[in-house]
Amino acid sequence: MIKVINGIFSFLKVILLLVTFVFTFFIIINMYRRLEKNVMDSFANFIPFFLLFTLFAINIIFRQKSVNNCLFYNITCCLVFAMLLFSIYRTFFDRNMVVMIRLGYDINFNYFADMIAPMRAMLYILSVSNVLLMVEGIHYESKKKEVIDKTDFSKKTIESTNNGVNVVNFGKSISKTKKKRG
Amino acid sequence: MEFFKQYLKIINYAMIGLVFSFACFYLFSNIYHYFEIRKDFVTNFSTQSLVLDFQKKMSNVSQNISNFNANTYHGNLSANQMQSIYHNLESCTKSFQNTTIKSMMEKDRITIIDVYQLRESYENDILSSCIVNNLYWTTLVTPETYNSAYLLNNKNMMQLYFNALLDETSYLKKDLLNNSSYFYNTSIASSSIKDTTKDGFYEVMGAYGKAASFVEFVSEWFRNEVEGTL
Numbered sequence: 001m002i003k004v005i006n007g008i009f010s011f012l013k014v015i016l017l018l019v020t021f022v023f024t025f026f027i028i029i030n031m032y033r034r035l036e037k038n039v040m041d042s043f044a045n046f047i048p049f050f051l052l053f054t055l056f057a058i059n060i061i062f063r064q065k066s067v068n069n070c071l072f073y074n075i076t077c078c079l080v081f082a083m084l085l086f087s088i089y090r091t092f093f094d095r096n097m098v099v100m101i102r103l104g105y106d107i108n109f110n111y112f113a114d115m116i117a118p119m120r121a122m123l124y125i126l127s128v129s130n131v132l133l134m135v136e137g138i139h140y141e142s143k144k145k146e147v148i149d150k151t152d153f154s155k156k157t158i159e160s161t162n163n164g165v166n167v168v169n170f171g172k173s174i175s176k177t178k179k180k181r182g
Numbered sequence: 183m184e185f186f187k188q189y190l191k192i193i194n195y196a197m198i199g200l201v202f203s204f205a206c207f208y209l210f211s212n213i214y215h216y217f218e219i220r221k222d223f224v225t226n227f228s229t230q231s232l233v234l235d236f237q238k239k240m241s242n243v244s245q246n247i248s249n250f251n252a253n254t255y256h257g258n259l260s261a262n263q264m265q266s267i268y269h270n271l272e273s274c275t276k277s278f279q280n281t282t283i284k285s286m287m288e289k290d291r292i293t294i295i296d297v298y299q300l301r302e303s304y305e306n307d308i309l310s311s312c313i314v315n316n317l318y319w320t321t322l323v324t325p326e327t328y329n330s331a332y333l334l335n336n337k338n339m340m341q342l343y344f345n346a347l348l349d350e351t352s353y354l355k356k357d358l359l360n361n362s363s364y365f366y367n368t369s370i371a372s373s374s375i376k377d378t379t380k381d382g383f384y385e386v387m388g389a390y391g392k393a394a395s396f397v398e399f400v401s402e403w404f405r406n407e408v409e410g411t412l
Binding site: 072073075076079080082083086087090094095096097098099100101102108110111114115118121122125126128129132133135136 | 187190191193194195197198200201202204205206208209212213216219220293294295298299358359361362363
């Protein structure tokens with residue numbers, strides 16, 4: 001059950017990141033245009049998105065279980081994006097805010113501007129957490145251990161007897177590398 | 183190495199927990215604010231005592247100026263001056279019947295946006311169009327321009343009243359704009375947005391009433407001037 005929930009949140013966080021980025025990009029670019037500020041200055045706001053997206057891509061490509069299987073991290077990511085999407089929804093559609101009527105635009109830039117700083121802070125912290133989970137995952141690496149997997153019975157020789165039990169030597173065993181979780 | 187790993191894990195989970203709590207805080211405060219600004223004040227606009235009061239005053243104004251006839255007027259002021267004042271007062275009566283007031287008449291619930299629009303209409307239609315454009319002359323009366331002892335004697339009082347009307351809803355404007363932030367700053371007087379909606383409604387309609395009183399005052403002088411009872 002937890003695996004299923006984890007899988008859902010793990011998938012959802014990537015989708016939500018992309019959706020949130022698209023709308024945030026639209027709002028911030030329009031905000032800078034309205035203020036007649038250099039649009040290039042707004043790119044600092046998108047760095048945490050790119051960073052997090054790159055980290056998510058690394059998690060998926062290298063199948064990093066330490067990150068992908070961390071339910072708490074996945075839920076937190078989804079919660080952050082849900083909060084941002086709710087703010088984006090209000091930025092566009094909440095007509096009960098007086099500033100929305102006063103500004104006369106269809107986007108409430110004034111309200112969304114309040115969200116930019118916490119958004120950046122949370123996305124940066126999520127990126128750092130992702131990296132730390134990856135570092136933790138290094139201990140997750142498989143350890144090689146020699147285990148006897150198959151025995152060649154044709155080379156069986158009785159070496160001695162111990163309390164009436166034969167001590168048998170099977171000669172050179174065929175070994176195989178097997179992954180074992182540490 | 184195991185020691186380092188354990189500490190790393192604690193720090194990492196503390197950071198995720200911090201983000202989790204921040205996200206929860208922002209989400210819940212936004213949801214709360216979303217519902218809070220939807221609260222309305224239940225009242226029937228057309229039967230509100232404050233609304234009826236200013237409407238009554240405006241009908242008095244209409245009645246007071248209706249008897250004027252420039253051809254038959256022979257008073258202290260010139261017929262042209264009286265004609266001009268007549269148009270000023272008539273224009274004021276129309277300003278009070280603005281589109282915002284008309285649209286509010288059918289409402290039985292007042293939201294914070296309605297209060298904001300009433301305030302905007304007070305500023306644009308009442309203060310700007312009526313009081314400043316049409317009645318500012320009452321504060322500039324001199325013996326040379328208007329031969330009216332009544333206006334001259336009341337000039338200072340009208341100036342004070344005029345200034346009071348201009349500042350009447352300035353605090354309300356700032357208070358209403360506060361609703362657009364989820365860090366809604368409540369004060370001792372108004373502990374919630376609903377209170378602000380209610381208080382704001384009474385304040386803005388009170389301001390309408392005061393402005394109507396001013397127009398009524400001038401119109402009563404006008405009627406007395408026309409009738410020659412001053």
